[in-house]
Amino acid sequence: MRSNEYFSDLPDPALVERVAQGDRSAFLELYDRHVSRVFALATRMLGDRASAEEVTQDAFLKLWTRARAFSPTRGALLTWLLTIARNNALDRIRLEARRPALAEASLSDLEDGRPDLQAPGSGSEEARWRSLRFALAELPDGQRQVIELAYYQGLTHSQMAEMLGLPLGTVKTRLRLGMERLRDGWIEEGMAGKRSERPGSDVKKRSRTGEA
């Protein structure tokens, strides 16, 4: 069953409507469109492919059974799927009391993994996500680490302080500064994007030796 060409022209909300009617081809088109993002997030959070595949399956099964619950006015389908996947992954992390190894791969390291050849999303969206990925990689290690631990591992300020053996104030400061930089970069990127739709960021990957 391969998603057909007609569907590949339809926008997400139109396909979701068809999925709500039980249209498998529409569902598979959405799967092929978004699965590499959902799987990338799940892999980033859980670290192993098997669990990540399960979390990804669950998110798409939810789309299949609950397509009616998705409302395009409240945001993009991909965000909806990613949010479901993140919540599932966090549940697993908490249930299994899985704790990340500090030296675990960061976003930038995953750049070397098997890339999705036809990455989804419009060109400019794609470029902005890539820029954000690089912006995160460009943060001082301590700032990047707390952002990732919080968002991808579900840890709070105090849990991170305990885990990292740092004063609570240090954790808070690092997280605040890191988020401010990402926000500023994002806004700047958005304005640059409006001036000229440039294909991608040329930010170089920094060497990541000597992590905190």
Next chain:
Amino acid sequence: MRSEDRGHVRALLGAYAVEALDPDERATVEKHLAICDSCRAALGDYQVVAQALLAAPAPVLPSPRARARLIAGLGPVRRPGRSRARPSLLPRLGLAAGMAALLVVNLALVWEVRSLRSDQARILQDLQVDQTAISLASYPTAEVILLDGESVGGTFLYDPERRFAVVHMWGLDPLGSDQEYQAWLVRADGSRVSAGLFRADPDSWFTSAVLTSPVPVGEFAGVGVTIEPSGGSPQPTGPRVLNAEL
């Protein structure tokens, strides 16, 4: 309190967007957000970043097997209860297929229960035969004779004073459903009285049956087993399988 509150909350908005706040601080921020437009706007910028962080990891494809498993696992779409819209044909076909599958499962269960019941009945019958045999063997006056046949053998356990006996046989061929084995008690004058019907046990080399007699078994001169049409015959008509003189 508003202005210091705002400064404090502002510094926490980034952490709030990536859900890093501990419960007490989260409550403080949410309370303030409910009344402060500018902080809500500031939070919006962080939330956009947080959403983008979900999509930021470099895309990776799962295995093709995952896709195949997903397709295989797709059930019918859950529809809202009592939808006014007429359901399209496809989901109804799906429903029909589901009902049919359920029916098959139910039929299989019914069949299973029936076969269990028949197993149980057979086991009870075997038990009865064994108990009868044991009780017979315990009579001081009980006698055992050998039954002879072609590639078939057996024993006949009886007490001359009793009106029942137990026959143990081995090597009996399982018969078609239209035939049964019938045991006969033979009087001295050659007349025969039916002593019961039985089938060969398909799961065992041995077949046992309790035979009943209208009069004490000691009054008969012999015993035999023939193959008869299912339900038995008033007098032997089929081939003789086993016989013996008492």
